[in-house]
Amino acid sequence: MSIRERLSGNEAIAVAMRQINPDVVAAFPITPSTEIPQYFSQFVSNGQVQTEFVAVESEHSAMSACIGAQAAGARTMTATSANGLALMWEMLYIASAMKLPITLSCVNRALSGPLNIHNDHSDSMGARDSGWIQLYSETNQEAYDNLLQAIRIAEHKDVQLPVMVCQDGFITSHAVENIELLEDEKVKEFVGEYKPDHYLLNHKEPIAVGPLDLPAHCFEHKREQAQSMINAKKVILEVAKEFEKLTGRKYEYFEKYNLDDAEIAIVIINSSAGTAKTVVDKLRDNGIKAGLLKIRMFRPFPADEIAEALKNVKALAVMDKAESYSAIGGPVGAEVKSALYGKADGIKVLNYIYGLGGRDVRADDIEEVYNSLMDIVKTGQIGEIYRYVGVRG
Amino acid sequence: MAYNLKQVMNKPERLTGGHRMCAGCGAPVTVRTVLRALKPEDHAVCCSATGCLEVSTFLYPYTAWKDSFIHSAFENAGATLSGAEAAYTALRRKGRMNESYKFIAFGGDGGTYDIGLQSLSGAMERGHDMVYICYDNEAYMNTGIQRSSGTPRYADTTTSPQGTEMPGKMQYKKDLTGVMAAHRIPYVAQSTLTSNFKDLYEKSEKAIYTKGPAFMNVLSPCPRGWRYNTPDLMEICKLAVETCIWPLYEVEDGKWKLNYKPKKKLPITEYLKPQGRFKHLFTDENRHLIDNIQEDIDKKWEELLKKCGEDS
Numbered sequence: 001m002s003i004r005e006r007l008s009g010n011e012a013i014a015v016a017m018r019q020i021n022p023d024v025v026a027a028f029p030i031t032p033s034t035e036i037p038q039y040f041s042q043f044v045s046n047g048q049v050q051t052e053f054v055a056v057e058s059e060h061s062a063m064s065a066c067i068g069a070q071a072a073g074a075r076t077m078t079a080t081s082a083n084g085l086a087l088m089w090e091m092l093y094i095a096s097a098m099k100l101p102i103t104l105s106c107v108n109r110a111l112s113g114p115l116n117i118h119n120d121h122s123d124s125m126g127a128r129d130s131g132w133i134q135l136y137s138e139t140n141q142e143a144y145d146n147l148l149q150a151i152r153i154a155e156h157k158d159v160q161l162p163v164m165v166c167q168d169g170f171i172t173s174h175a176v177e178n179i180e181l182l183e184d185e186k187v188k189e190f191v192g193e194y195k196p197d198h199y200l201l202n203h204k205e206p207i208a209v210g211p212l213d214l215p216a217h218c219f220e221h222k223r224e225q226a227q228s229m230i231n232a233k234k235v236i237l238e239v240a241k242e243f244e245k246l247t248g249r250k251y252e253y254f255e256k257y258n259l260d261d262a263e264i265a266i267v268i269i270n271s272s273a274g275t276a277k278t279v280v281d282k283l284r285d286n287g288i289k290a291g292l293l294k295i296r297m298f299r300p301f302p303a304d305e306i307a308e309a310l311k312n313v314k315a316l317a318v319m320d321k322a323e324s325y326s327a328i329g330g331p332v333g334a335e336v337k338s339a340l341y342g343k344a345d346g347i348k349v350l351n352y353i354y355g356l357g358g359r360d361v362r363a364d365d366i367e368e369v370y371n372s373l374m375d376i377v378k379t380g381q382i383g384e385i386y387r388y389v390g391v392r393g
Numbered sequence: 394m395a396y397n398l399k400q401v402m403n404k405p406e407r408l409t410g411g412h413r414m415c416a417g418c419g420a421p422v423t424v425r426t427v428l429r430a431l432k433p434e435d436h437a438v439c440c441s442a443t444g445c446l447e448v449s450t451f452l453y454p455y456t457a458w459k460d461s462f463i464h465s466a467f468e469n470a471g472a473t474l475s476g477a478e479a480a481y482t483a484l485r486r487k488g489r490m491n492e493s494y495k496f497i498a499f500g501g502d503g504g505t506y507d508i509g510l511q512s513l514s515g516a517m518e519r520g521h522d523m524v525y526i527c528y529d530n531e532a533y534m535n536t537g538i539q540r541s542s543g544t545p546r547y548a549d550t551t552t553s554p555q556g557t558e559m560p561g562k563m564q565y566k567k568d569l570t571g572v573m574a575a576h577r578i579p580y581v582a583q584s585t586l587t588s589n590f591k592d593l594y595e596k597s598e599k600a601i602y603t604k605g606p607a608f609m610n611v612l613s614p615c616p617r618g619w620r621y622n623t624p625d626l627m628e629i630c631k632l633a634v635e636t637c638i639w640p641l642y643e644v645e646d647g648k649w650k651l652n653y654k655p656k657k658k659l660p661i662t663e664y665l666k667p668q669g670r671f672k673h674l675f676t677d678e679n680r681h682l683i684d685n686i687q688e689d690i691d692k693k694w695e696e697l698l699k700k701c702g703e704d705s
Contacts, residue, residue, distance in 0.1 A: 023483040026476060052483035054475065057515030061472035064512065067465050068476025072438065074483055076476070094465050200438045200461040200477055201484060203492045210464035211453035218453075 002247065003181040009137075009172035012144040012179055013079065013105045013165075014039035018049055019187035020151060023074035023194070026054035026065035028084060031117045032169035033107035036079035059084040063091035063102075070100040071209045073199030075151070078102070081169060082109035082123045089127065095162045096131025097225060098209060101154030101194075102162040104132070105147060108270065108321075109169040110357045118358020119169040121269065125322040125331045131225060133163040133232055134299040138255075138273045140177045143167040145249055146296075148182070151191045152239045158231040168271040170358070182247065190246060229300045236297055253302035255294040256309055258284060262291025264373035265310065267336050268319040269295050272354070272361045276319075279366040290370055295332070303339035310336075311344040315373040315382075321355045329353070329386045348382045354389045365390045398589040404429050405459075407437070412457035413449040417623025419586055419613030419630070420446050420528045424499060426590045427526055427609075428460075430597035436460065437495045438481075440474040442504030443467035445535045445615075446528065468508035470498040471516035471525060478521045495601050496523035502543030503533040506569050517576045517606045524600045524607045527569065530615035538618040542567040545638070546689070547682050548670045550618070555673040560682055565689070573608040574644040580607035582643035586630040592641050592652060599643070612639045620669025632664040637694045638686075642701060651701040658694070661687045 007015065013036050017025065027037040037053075044053045054069075056062045062078050070076040080088065085106060095102055111122040124134060133153060137143040143165060150163040167173060182190070198207050213221060233253075240251035255273075258280050259265055268276050273294040283290035293309055295302075310316060318337070320330025328334075333351030340347055352369055355361045369389055376382050407428035414421045424446065431437055437460040441447040447464045450457040465473045478496045485491070500509055505527040513525055532550045533539040540553040545566045549555040553562035570583045580603045582596040593611060600607035612633055616623045633639035636659045641652040662683060665671040674683050698705050 023487065024476065024479045026479070050483065050487050052479040052486070054479045054519065056472060056475075057511060057518070061469060061475075061512050061515055064465055064469035064472035065476030065479065068440070068463060068473040068478075069480040069483075070476075071463055072477040072480035072484075074480030076480075090466060091469070098465075200463060201481060201490060201492075201494060202461075203436050203494075206436075206459065206461040208451055208456035208458055208462040211451045211456070212448040213453045 003183065005179050005181050006176050007140060007179050008035070008174050008176050009140040009143050009167050010035035010107065010174065011039060012140045013147055014043070015181060016144050016147045016187070017077055018043045019182070019184050020075070020077070020148070020191050021049045021188070022051050022077045024052050024054060024066070024069035024076045025078060026056050026062045026069065026076070027078045027080070028056050028059045028062045030059070030081050030084035032109055032173045033079045033081040033084070033105065035173070036105055036107070059087040060091060063088040063095060066102045067091060067095050067098065067100060070102050071098060071200050073196055073201045075194035076102050077104070079105040079107065081107045082111050085123045085127060086111055089130070092127055092130040092132060094210070097221070099160040099225070099228065100162060101160050103147065103150045103154055104162065104164045106164050106166045107169045107173045108166050116357040117169070119171055120356045120358065121321040122323065122356070124164060124166045125324070127164070128299055128331060131161065131229070132299060133161055133229070134297070135163065135165050136269045136296055136298060137165065137167040137172070138271055138294060140172050140175070141179050141249070143172060144179060144181070145243065145247070145251065148187060148190060149239045149243050149251065153232065153236055155194060156235045159228050159235050161228050161232060166270065171271040180247070186246065190243070233300050233302065251296065253297045253305055254309070255296065257292040257294065259291035259293055259309060261289055263289040263314045263377060264316070264370055265291040265293060265313045266317045266319055266366070266369060267293045267295065267332065269298070269321065269332060272319065272321070275361055275363055276366045279363050279370060283370055288374065301335050301339070303335070304343065306336060306339045307343035310340065310347065313347055315348045315376040317350040317352050317369045317373055319352050319354055319369070323353055323356065327386070348376050350382070350385050350387055352387050352389050359390055361390060396591045396595060401429055401590070401594060405433060407431065407459045408450065409457045409459065413452065414445065415616060417616035417626050418445070419530065419615065419626055420501070422586055422626070423526065423528045423593065423611045423613045426586070426593045427497065427597040430594055430601055431495060435493050435495055437497055438463065438474070438477045440464065440470050440477070440498040442470040442500035442509055443535075444501040444504055446499055446501065448535065467504055469512045470500045470504060470509055471513035474498040474523055475516040475519060475521045478523050496521070497601065498523065498525045500525070500527055501534065502527060502529045502531060502541045503535070506543040506567050507541050514576065517573065517578050517608060520605055522605055524609065527608070527610045528613040529610055530613050530618060531566070532615070532618050534615045534618045543569065546686060547674055549673060550670070560673060560679055570610045573610070577647060578608065579603050579605040580643070580645055582609045583639070584609060584641055585612035585633055585639055586627060587634050587641070596643060618670065621667050625667060629667065632659065635659045636661050636664040636690065638664055638690050640694065640697055642697060649700040649702070651697065651703050654703065661690055
C-alpha cells in the first residue's frame with residue numbers, strides 16, 4: 001500500500017532523497033530550493049540516512065564535489081536553482097562528458113538579471129545543451145516520481161548520464177499538495193545499489209578520469225556521449241513502465257490532454273500545464289476542440305513523437321517560460337517548430353513567452369492564447385508568430 | 394627512522410617517467426617526492442587542477458599516475474577531491490569497502506592562490522581528511538607566464554612585463570601559507586626541493602598521515618618562466634631558502650616551527666641573479682628595487698622568527 005501524504009514539492013524531493021539514501025549529497029542553499037538540503041541535513045543529523053552530506057561553499061564546488069564523489073564510486077545527488085545552476089555551468093558539461101550519473105533537483109527560478117527569486121524556466125533552459133537529461137514536473141507528485149526514476153535512468157548501462165529533475169519554484173516547491181509516496185523498502189528495491197564498472201576507489205583497478213583530450217580522440221568521445229543521450233530515450237520509457245507497474249502512475253515523454261482530436265493546441269512545461277488543463281476543460285464544454293501537450297522529457301527531445309502527436313492540429317501555440325533573445329521566440333518554440341518541419345508541415349505555429357520573473361499565469365492568459373488560435377483557424381491569417389502574453393505595454 | 398635518501402628513492406615510483414613536463418621543472422619532482430611519502434600498501438586518489446601538471450601527465454590515452462587520478466577543472470581541485478573523500482567516508486560507513494585510501498590534490502599557484510582559493514578554503518574548513526599541495530611556480534605557466542598573486546614583486550611576466558614605466562609586477566606576493574595557517578587546520582607547511590628532498594619528504598609524510606586537512610606550499614621553479622639553466626633547479630631552490638625569500642617552516646595544530654635557519658642569510662641578489670625574470674633589476678637605475686626586495690624579505694623573516702619563537 002502506498003502512503004498518502006501532504007507535502008510541498010521541496011519536501012517531496014527531500015523525502016525521495018531520504019528513501020534513496022544516496023552515498024553523498026553536496027549542496028549549497030539558494031531560494032527556492034534551499035529547503036531541500038535543509039530537510040536532508042536533518043535526516044543526516046537524525047541518522048535516518050547514511051549519506052555523507054558535504055555543505056560546500058558554493059554551487060560550483062557543489063557540482064565539483066558531486067563529480068569527485070560520483071567518479072569515486074558513490075551515488076551522488078544535489079539540488080539548486082537559478083544563479084546556483086549558472087554557477088555550476090562549467091561543471092555541468094564536465095559531469096556529463098565524464099558520464100557520471102549524478103542527479104540534480106532543479107527548482108526553477110528566473111536567472112539574474114535583474115535579481116528575481118520567482119519562477120520561470122530561464123535557469124534550466126539555459127542548461128539544455130549541457131548534456132544532462134532533463135525531466136520536467138507539473139506537480140509535487142511528478143517531481144517525486146521523476147526523481148525516483150531519474151536514478152534508474154542515469155545509472156543505466158546504456159545511458160550513464162546526469163539527470164536534472166525540474167519543478168516550478170514556489171508554485172510547486174512551496175505549495176503543499178496531496179501526494180502518494182512509495183514505502184521506503186519499495187524505493188530501495190526500485191533504485192537498487194549503485195554498481196559502476198569503473199571508479200576511483202576500486203583498488204583492483206586504479207583509473208584516471210578527466211584527461212586532456214586532443215583532436216585525435218575528443219571527437220569520438222563526444223560522439224559516444226551523444227549516443228548515450230540517444231539511448232536514453234528507450235531507457236526512459238522502460239523505467240517508466242516498471243514504475244507504472246509499481247505505482248499505477250503512467251509516465252511517457254509527454255502527456256497528451258484532449259489532444260487526439262484537437263484542432264487547436266498548446267505545448268507547455270511544468271506547473272502552468274495544470275492551469276492550462278482547466279482552460280481546455282472549459283473550452284471543451286463549449287464544444288471547442290482544444291488540446292494540450294505537456295513535455296516531460298526535454299532532453300533528449302522527443303521530436304518524432306511530438307510531430308506525430310501534433311500532426312492533426314490546425315493551429316498550435318508553443319509556450320516558453322524563458323526567453324532566448326533570438327528575436328524569434330523561446331527554446332521550446334525552436335525545438336517544437338524544428339520537430340514539425342518536414343513531418344507535420346502546414347500547422348500554423350505561434351510561440352508565446354509567458355510568466356517571466358514569476359508573473360502569475362492566469363487561466364485568462366491561457367484562454368487568450370487559445371482565442372488567438374481559434375482566430376487563426378477561422379481566418380487563416382497567422383500574423384506575428386513571436387508573441388508575449390500577460391505582459392504590460 | 395632517520396631519513397635515508399637511498400632507501401626513499403628505492404620506493405616504487407607512483408608518477409612514472411615519460412610524462413611531458415619540461416626538463417628542469419620543479420613540479421614533477423615535487424609530486425614524486427610527495428607520493429614517495431605514501432606507505433606502499435596505502436592506496437591514493439590524486440587530483441590535479443588544470444595546469445601544466447595535468448595536461449602533461451594525463452594526455453588521453455596515457456596517464457603517468459599509478460594511483461587513481463581525477464582532474465575536472467581549474468578552480469576546483471579542493472572541491473573535487475573533497476567529493477572523492479566524502480565518497481570514501483560514505484562507502485566505508487556503509488560497509489562497502491575496507492581498503493585504506495589517502496587523498497592528495499595538486500594545484501599550481503594559479504589554481505591555488507587565485508582561481509581555486511575559494512574551493513581550497515572550503516575544503517580545508519570542512520575538515521576533509523586530505524592533503525592539498527600547491528606547486529608554486531609563481532605565475533600562470535601553462536598559458537605562457539602570466540602574473541599571479543603568487544608572482545613576486547618586480548618579476549617580469551607576460552602580463553606584468555617590465556617596460557619603460559613599470560619594472561615588472563608592482564604588487565607583493567600573497568602570503569598563501571599564512572592564509573592557510575589562519576584556517577587553523579591540523580597541518581600547514583612551506584617547503585621546497587632542498588637537502589636531498591628530506592624537508593619535503595618528511596613534511597609530506599606528516600601531511601598525509603595527519604588526520605584531517607593539511608596544506609603544503611612547495612616552491613617548484615619553472616625554467617621557462619624564471620629563465621634559469623635547467624640543470625640549476627636544485628641550486629635555485631637552495632638559494633630561495635638560504636636567502637630567506639622562501640623559508641622552510643610548518644604550523645602544526647597552530648604551533649609555528651622554523652625548520653631551517655641559515656647560518657648566514659645570503660643577500661637576495663644571489664637568488665635573483667641566475668633568473669632572467671629579474672634581469673632588468675640589475676641596472677643602476679633599478680638597483681634600489683633590489684634594496685626594496687631585500688628590506689621586505691628582512692621584515693618578513695623577522696616576523697616569522699617571532700612567530701616561531703626563534704631569536705633573530
